Amino acid sequence: MKLATSYFGSRILRHVKNDMGKLREQGFSRIVHTFSENDLYYYPGTMRDIVQVSIDLGFDVLIDPWGVAGIFGGEAFSRWITEQPAISQVGASGRHLGGACLNNPILITQMTEWLDAAAATGAQWVFWDEPHWSPGGSPRNPEGEHCVCDFCLEKAGSRGITESFRAKSLVLFLARMVNLATDRGMKSSICVMPQGMAGQPGLDWPEIAALPGLSEFGTDPYWQAFNIREAGQRDRFIDKNSTAAREVSTTAGVESMLWTQAFRVKAGDEDDLLDGSKRIMNHNPDTIAIWGFEACAHMSTLACADTDKIWQGLIDIYKGISK
Numbered sequence: 001m002k003l004a005t006s007y008f009g010s011r012i013l014r015h016v017k018n019d020m021g022k023l024r025e026q027g028f029s030r031i032v033h034t035f036s037e038n039d040l041y042y043y044p045g046t047m048r049d050i051v052q053v054s055i056d057l058g059f060d061v062l063i064d065p066w067g068v069a070g071i072f073g074g075e076a077f078s079r080w081i082t083e084q085p086a087i088s089q090v091g092a093s094g095r096h097l098g099g100a101c102l103n104n105p106i107l108i109t110q111m112t113e114w115l116d117a118a119a120a121t122g123a124q125w126v127f128w129d130e131p132h133w134s135p136g137g138s139p140r141n142p143e144g145e146h147c148v149c150d151f152c153l154e155k156a157g158s159r160g161i162t163e164s165f166r167a168k169s170l171v172l173f174l175a176r177m178v179n180l181a182t183d184r185g186m187k188s189s190i191c192v193m194p195q196g197m198a199g200q201p202g203l204d205w206p207e208i209a210a211l212p213g214l215s216e217f218g219t220d221p222y223w224q225a226f227n228i229r230e231a232g233q234r235d236r237f238i239d240k241n242s243t244a245a246r247e248v249s250t251t252a253g254v255e256s257m258l259w260t261q262a263f264r265v266k267a268g269d270e271d272d273l274l275d276g277s278k279r280i281m282n283h284n285p286d287t288i289a290i291w292g293f294e295a296c297a298h299m300s301t302l303a304c305a306d307t308d309k310i311w312q313g314l315i316d317i318y319k320g321i322s323k
Ligand SMILES: [Zn+2]
Pocket: 089, 090, 101, 102, 103, 104, 147, 148, 149, 150, 151, 152, 153
């Protein structure tokens, strides 16, 4: 079992280098560097340096389209959806829903630009993080509308824009992204949200894991973030999602990756977090990954109440299990 974490919030090379060195000493061998639209436009050269120092220290580097186009996980703004409104998902009310439409050709053009820059960083992997349609209840989509833009209407045709159409559109988009990454010599890892979360259509995990060119499949059963409070329910949620991710990965012949939550863990919830995380690790994925670095101590809206307890606790559990 390999150990990974995500890293973001610092673009100062000497600090990043110092942090990467510490992570190697703590047992980490894979690193997810976020590469938002802000990074794309303002830090492309800096990100090349950051990826290079990580590789020089022995890391396997995954680069993450963090919050890009409003369709991937991440606390980052999208310039594309503000500067190019034609890229947006559009609800039946005419409201722009806060993310690009997965069926919009402008998105493919923009993602190609992102991928060219991602490949230029030298990262070996793209980490396709929680691809999703705009969730209902978010500020830009309070009514939980679905995209009915011209591209969706045309593609759906007489079948209509159903849940299965939205699910299939997401899978076809990912297939396209994996292809484009492969063309640039990069491996792809996909992390899907657990089934039934954030108002997403039910995705066909076996189909995604078997996408041509994919190298890794995983999920992030963040039960606390998804507001699951009871221990029995927690364990069932972890087991169901971890088992499914492991099984479809094995069947597809790709590596498996399971994420554990090290953000927004409230005071008093630390033991529950560590108990559940141990359960996730006991599923023995190829990689166990922690979101994110030092329990997000450096970022006030994501930081855990007791960052030291969570971060060190997770490393200790990993060391105990992987020996
Ligand atoms: Zn659409």
